[in-house]
Amino acid sequence: SAFSNFGKYGGNAQGLNEYSPQGVKPVKAALVALIRNDDLYGMRQAIRELEDRWNHKYNYPYIFLNDKPFTSEFKQGIRDLTKAQVQFGILEPGTWGYPSWIDQEKAKKERETADYIKGHSESYRFMCRFQSGFVHKHPLLRDLEFYWRIEPDVHYYCDIDYDPFLYMKKNELKYGWNIAPDEYEPTVRTLWNTTKDFMQKNPQMIAKKNLLDWVSNPDGTYTKCHFWSNFEIVDLSLYRSPQYQAFFDHLDKAGGFFYERWGDAPIHSLAVAMFLQKSQVHYFDDIGYYHPAMSHCPKGSKTSGKCVCDPEKGWSNDFGCAKRWRSVS
């Protein structure tokens, strides 16, 4: 089973030696969330589990970002849960809201007529644009090599007995994921055409060995497959690369964050598909995870004693896009 791979990078003596928490932190990395003050209790739940399952041994720092100042209640409520360093930051000017070229009347019309989830929300669109184009540029993340995105109201079901950051760094992995659904069409009506336009204009930016077969059907249409980015562990050099910046600028100019409701998940995933090859992308099958609506429970975890989820329910490897992932090379 997939779970028998587990010993290779953790959970046994050999794994612990290689990826042990002893000594200096081997990777410049942090757990990062964009978050509202109102999400304090959902985030406390997530941190409590992350600490108990993993970070009490590793003490990676946390970084929280907000478009509004954090309250002292929020800061204290987080700090109470960890001995790791915690930093709180406010967003940089220009990274939240509308860029100058957006027709705000047109954006408003879309919000009023949209009948998809969060379709009516303006702030949700600011959030998706920020997570797509700006989070990796925030001054608090400047020195980081990797980030692990965290969100309120998630669960971490299993012990994690190794350092996923170090695992990624040692294996030259750039992107780590664990759930891959397909996107809801009305939110990304023109995203694929806009991406194809980008590729036509910038063929030299596309990796020779790439993962476009994961996002593109044999007939050239969009599979809408994406990594669910509420969990992602990323080598930030991916998002800081000139090709990623060019891709984001191209999308931002097209306006689909506002004229539709493009999410950061399909955008990060399209970037992975264009700029990386499969050996640089890792499926964290061993990280049991729940975010409202979907979950991943490692196969075989029933007997390991490490997970509290039911592996008969919610194995993300059964999803169509995960199957497709296994078939691409």
Ligand code: GDP
């Ligand atoms: P979903 O996962 O797509 O349902 O979206 P969420 O509501 O969970 O939002 C994703 C992340 O962005 C969460 O960490 C939220 O706390 C955060 N977020 C969403 N909207 C806002 C906002 O308006 N301001 C701030 N500061 N954070 C936000």
Ligand code: MN
């Ligand atoms: Mn969420």
